[in-house]
Amino acid sequence: MAFTKGQLELLKSIFPYDPYPPQTEYMKDVFSIIENNKIGLLEAPSGFGKTSALLTAALSGFPYQTYYYSRTHAQMKQVAQELDRINKKSGNSFSCVVRGSRNQLCLDNDLKKIRDYRVIAEICYSRIKYTRSNKDFFEEFYSKAENTLGENEELFLGKNLYCDSKFGKINIPATIPDNVPLIADIESLKKFCLKNKICPYFLARLLAQSFDVVVGSYKYLFYDNFYQDQIMVLDEAHNIEQLCKEGVSFSLSQSTVNQALDELNEIESSWASELQDFLVNLLMFFKHTEFKDGELLSSSQFLTELDKFGVYLEHLRSFLDDWQIIHNCWNELKKIRKKFILLENLRIVWVYRFLYNFVYSAEESYRGIWSLRGKKNPTIAWFCLDSRVAFDQIRARTPKAIILTSGTLSPQERIANRLGVEEPFAKSYPAIFPEENIQILVLTKGPNGNTLTTSYRERGNQEIIIDYGRTVVKIINNIPNGSVVFFPSYYLMDNMLGLWNKREILNDLNAEIFIESRDSGFNILDLYSEEASKKRTALFAVIRGKLSEGQNFPDEIGRAVIIVGIPYPNVQDPKLQAQREYYERKKKGMGSNWYYDETFNAVNQAIGRAWRHKDDYAMGFLLDYRYRSNLNKLPFWSTKKTSLIEPYTPYSTIEKIIQNFFKARV
Numbered sequence: 001m002a003f004t005k006g007q008l009e010l011l012k013s014i015f016p017y018d019p020y021p022p023q024t025e026y027m028k029d030v031f032s033i034i035e036n037n038k039i040g041l042l043e044a045p046s047g048f049g050k051t052s053a054l055l056t057a058a059l060s061g062f063p064y065q066t067y068y069y070s071r072t073h074a075q076m077k078q079v080a081q082e083l084d085r086i087n088k089k090s091g092n093s094f095s096c097v098v099r100g101s102r103n104q105l106c107l108d109n110d111l112k113k114i115r116d117y118r119v120i121a122e123i124c125y126s127r128i129k130y131t132r133s134n135k136d137f138f139e140e141f142y143s144k145a146e147n148t149l150g151e152n153e154e155l156f157l158g159k160n161l162y163c164d165s166k167f168g169k170i171n172i173p174a175t176i177p178d179n180v181p182l183i184a185d186i187e188s189l190k191k192f193c194l195k196n197k198i199c200p201y202f203l204a205r206l207l208a209q210s211f212d213v214v215v216g217s218y219k220y221l222f223y224d225n226f227y228q229d230q231i232m233v234l235d236e237a238h239n240i241e242q243l244c245k246e247g248v249s250f251s252l253s254q255s256t257v258n259q260a261l262d263e264l265n266e267i268e269s270s271w272a273s274e275l276q277d278f279l280v281n282l283l284m285f286f287k288h289t290e291f292k293d294g295e296l297l298s299s300s301q302f303l304t305e306l307d308k309f310g311v312y313l314e315h316l317r318s319f320l321d322d323w324q325i326i327h328n329c330w331n332e333l334k335k336i337r338k339k340f341i342l343l344e345n346l347r348i349v350w351v352y353r354f355l356y357n358f359v360y361s362a363e364e365s366y367r368g369i370w371s372l373r374g375k376k377n378p379t380i381a382w383f384c385l386d387s388r389v390a391f392d393q394i395r396a397r398t399p400k401a402i403i404l405t406s407g408t409l410s411p412q413e414r415i416a417n418r419l420g421v422e423e424p425f426a427k428s429y430p431a432i433f434p435e436e437n438i439q440i441l442v443l444t445k446g447p448n449g450n451t452l453t454t455s456y457r458e459r460g461n462q463e464i465i466i467d468y469g470r471t472v473v474k475i476i477n478n479i480p481n482g483s484v485v486f487f488p489s490y491y492l493m494d495n496m497l498g499l500w501n502k503r504e505i506l507n508d509l510n511a512e513i514f515i516e517s518r519d520s521g522f523n524i525l526d527l528y529s530e531e532a533s534k535k536r537t538a539l540f541a542v543i544r545g546k547l548s549e550g551q552n553f554p555d556e557i558g559r560a561v562i563i564v565g566i567p568y569p570n571v572q573d574p575k576l577q578a579q580r581e582y583y584e585r586k587k588k589g590m591g592s593n594w595y596y597d598e599t600f601n602a603v604n605q606a607i608g609r610a611w612r613h614k615d616d617y618a619m620g621f622l623l624d625y626r627y628r629s630n631l632n633k634l635p636f637w638s639t640k641k642t643s644l645i646e647p648y649t650p651y652s653t654i655e656k657i658i659q660n661f662f663k664a665r666v
């Protein structure tokens, strides 16, 4: 259906900025995806204004609720802020709620300090009582064996409940209170609820049932089960395949079986003895199986091994058929411990869930992997190899439209194919920032003339590592403010930095250095950012580490992104091998395509961290000769501004290019 002039005017009247042509095109496309019940894969670079454009199109005349999934709290907050801008510009009163966790929203600060969210949930639920009778709500709810909690959003509808907190009664709202903020983000919800003695966590859950835009983290993707006729937006969707696979993968550890056995030992009842025997045998499997660390397992290999320890398939089936016995355990334990226990927190329930998913999942889409975890806690993971399993579940809930959007979503047809989407709407949009603000150099030789590469064969070559060091130093010394250097792995970063230090290469670096370590928290980013905003500073980090995705390096914080080598995933990793083989079995070439897509998705994510708004400018450096034959896999928005530097170009020339780029922008 053609886009009418009236519809275009409507979009423009809602969009909070003067739209650039690519933004208008993006909005029109979102509009048509919704109108035609499609699945869209929309790739637009950072700083494009995707959030505003998406919300504008979704809210321009459609009577559907929008579910917006994102990754970080900052990104979710931004959705609420953009909607606020839309309301201010257009005079509309669109409503939005950000669904936070209890850790973010609970009014009891002591409870929020508990790290394990399951323990918080248990304490929280134990405090919820009926207003009239003061009886425990969940005691009654759970008295029916078929009731399990999940994230049942309608549980509280029409009920008069309160939270029996140490500060007195806090209302659990059954209907939307007056004067609730229209843009209900974490901060405004808390403020409103503190004043009105209402629980913000349960208020957010209530608002999610009717507000125009519901924002939440990806963890809700597999809980929410009411999409019918709703618009689903998955932001930062470059991880969608991984998320889908993880969402339907399961694991079971020896310590969980041990703890489940402890629960049964507490009960000491004859009716529990059969279950006890079953768990003892399962524990014997964990203790004495001869599976090797990292060994890949088919379902029949796992079953055959269980057999050896007296855990037969019929035992598994009869255990899974008897949910009532789990319920009885739960009732007994509550009596013994004299306190409320969240059913989902019982380890016997964890064992049940794992075995249920193992027995009833589509065998051909799964593999098992045995890991010893340093012999301390052997674990079996039953992991999904096919993102379609979860994506089909999402589609089965019949949303009106699904929009996947990200700065890196290429190649779209291959991603769509792996998700099982036929005929998606797929498009990439150009950047709205001027092309002069980007320059990416591909360097294949170091200043000493060595070919730059982190290929497996050359990894130990000290000459190359030293030349990498000299290259990095020469680049950073010409960058004003912050440079972020990404390495393919912690192992390589440690090795390279070790040698650069030993050979005193880093002595020539005129910059303060920060190094990401496996356990460094986000405060290293704060420290680095503070320095980089003032002077030349370098951050050494790892691709697929904490800082290469989801963290932004705008303006002075990221005037250069330098990628050392190509971060191909580790081919020795058994999980990776299983994944590649799985796709290769499906179609020749599909496995290696997936492998390349994974690699360049990571590169493009990392490189895209530096341009965050339309006036931002930065340079990118790709240091490996193998980029030469992979230029077509680099970000589509940078293609025209990517230059392959001829081998043996003097470094003085390269330094001049860098200096000129920044001189033109000062």
Ligand code: SF4
Pocket (backbone or CB within 6 Å): 102, 105, 106, 107, 108, 111, 123, 124, 125, 127, 163, 164, 165, 170, 199, 200, 201, 202
């Ligand atoms: S009901 Fe609300 S305020 Fe009470 S413990 Fe739970 S999250 Fe906290």
